[in-house]
Amino acid sequence: MSILVYTESEQGKFKKHALEAASYAYAVAQQLGTTVTAISFNNEENDVLGTYGVSKVLQVSDDNLKTFNAKAYAQAVSQAASKEDARVIVLSSSTDSKYMAGLLAGMLKASYAPNVVAAPESTDPLVVKRTAFSNKGFALTKLEADTSIIGVSNNAFGLKENPTDATVEAFTPELKDGAFGVKSVEVDKVVGKATIADAEIVVSAGRGMKGPENWGMIEELADVLGAATACSKPVSDLGWRPHGEHVGQTGKPVASNLYIAIGISGAIQHLAGVSASKTKVVINNDPEAPFFKAADYGIVGDAFEVVPKLIEKLKEFKAQNA
């Protein structure tokens, strides 16, 4: 048996979270005394997988699978798991991986733990630590079925290099009727801009910005930092910013290295959604804002004065460190 990892890619490049999943799979393989097999779709960058500890790559090359299709991909991964006799399957916490994971758990009658933040606490039985209650707590989850699926939380276990020679094998899954029962019609995606899911830095703003017309400085700050932009729930409810930017308990979760909250008071639902971020900075003119209790660094001040100064200082910093 080996550990199977699904390595997600986009336009022929592996996503960072896919390589984190591979790093995690290697750690599990070490604990269990086995090796890692990866399954990749329409991707030739096999050396990259070797760097993160993958010994064998099952390479699927199929034009019908150029666009992600959850059911077809799940069938392929499930067939790869039986071919490799894999009892542990590792994947990331991206939107697509989570979409596929439920289907895969149903197909394989497998145990599935999402949002896992650390290498298994034990392997017999298999127990993993994951976030629960929307980041207000952690659960130690025992995976009891014959096959286990571990969804690794983004930016928690981290990238770990374990240089390995990866052998490559072409793999042709047998896609069953109905695999394409859901067809992609159109993908509307910003290309070349950091997304909340995989950004190292997220710049987020709330109602303190007073109106959508004032978001120019938020976007400029994000540009300087190479960050993704996000917003609080009231801002998306008011229609100032698109829903896709809403972060918090009912929006997207954030697990970036740096999260900068501007004009966001810090309701418990918001704090839950962003608490997995490693360093949190808050800028707010109300010293009593609850966010100050959850942040690492804070500035009490008017965002309209502080943010332009911060942009200026960051530009100076970048010029010096370029």
Add this chain to the structure above:
Amino acid sequence: MKILVCISNVPDTTSKINFTEGDTKFDTSGIQFVINPNDEFGLTRAMWFKEKQGATVHVASVGEASTEPTIRKALAIGADEAIRVDATPTDGFFVARQLADIVKKGEYDLVIAGRESIDYNGGMVPGIMAALLDMNFVNTCINLEVDGNNATAIREIDGGKEKVSTSLPLIIGGQKGLVEESDLRIPNMRGIMMARQKKLNVVDPVDATAATEEVRFEKPAPKGEVKLVDADNVGELVELLHNEAKVI
């Protein structure tokens, strides 16, 4: 069109989370339970299908008798009938098995579940159901239109959205966007009165075992004191982020 909306009974979003019995159980004392927000967006969209396209809407939930107020609220919002599977929802796999059985017996055309529940965050119930029933499945669904047997959906993806076409029978994992926050309905007195007359069928669970078990819970480590930087000295923040936090 026959719609089943799957409801999870979860702590209100403002709840403080504590654990009890040696950190092995979620402490429910003082907790107010609500319809899982992701499910409520789906329920509200189902109401739209009922009013504009004459759909029948049932709700189903797996839980003990104590969850009935949450189910009654779904009836007060406008669902026609409810089913409660009388069992402790031990894990996502167990719940999906129960709901799949209801979908099969009830011959539903459209099943609306939430993307995930805000308590255990499993996010697996609709996907497992879709695999068990071999139905089409769209997750993180933010828009859904049904025309006869055909459906068009928009799903949220990392960094954007994707439009997909599919057909009934269909399961979706819904979230905000299916309807707006302002479209959510607070039950009125008439709805609450009518909900009392509606059928709430209690059924026994089918034989199924859980695939996971929560052995222990932990709370996040307490946060240290915030380091405040003077608004006139923003450069210090840049310095701290670079030298101390090492994030830029």
